[in-house]
Amino acid sequence: MERTVTLEHLNLTVTVKELTVGDIRTWLREVQELKDFDLVDGALFQEEGASIDDLLRMTSLDKAEVDQLTPADLAKVLEKCKKVNPHFFRFRAAVLELGTRPEMPTPSEPSSAPPSRP
Numbered sequence: 001m002e003r004t005v006t007l008e009h010l011n012l013t014v015t016v017k018e019l020t021v022g023d024i025r026t027w028l029r030e031v032q033e034l035k036d037f038d039l040v041d042g043a044l045f046q047e048e049g050a051s052i053d054d055l056l057r058m059t060s061l062d063k064a065e066v067d068q069l070t071p072a073d074l075a076k077v078l079e080k081c082k083k084v085n086p087h088f089f090r091f092r093a094a095v096l097e098l099g100t101r102p103e104m105p106t107p108s109e110p111s112s113a114p115p116s117r118p
Contacts (some may be wrong), residue, residue: 005080007073008009014077015060016084017066025052026089027057028095058085 005014030053032035041052052066053075058081066074067099082089 003080005077007069007076010069010073012065014080016077016080017038017058017060018064018084019058023057027054027088027092031095031101045074045087048075049089054078054088054092055081058088078084080110 003016003018005012005016006012038052042053045051045054052074055061055077056063056066059077061069061077069077
């Protein structure tokens with residue numbers, strides 16, 4: 001599989017790598033810690049199910065290069081990242097979905113609701 005994206009108008013070739021299981025474990029740990037969280041990085045591609053940090057993790061781009069690219073350019077790179085890393089993006093979606101579910105009290109937890117009167 002081809003692992004490069006060429007942004008011809010910028011004369012820039014970006015290489016995409018497939019993440020290892022260790023890379024994915026590091027990603028999960030950093031997400032849990034909100035390490036170096038930046039709202040633009042985290043939310044710009046939320047609809048696409050990705051973040052700029054994800055692009056940095058799986059491409060040859062550095063932060064300074066990303067800051068010079070348009071969202072449309074980054075979307076082309078993201079498309080290739082999704083083809084090279086389908087397992088990561090399925091896992092990412094599942095993890096984030098689990099994190100957004102409302103918590104239900106377990107039978108052993110006391111309810112914070114006032115007691116009901118018959």
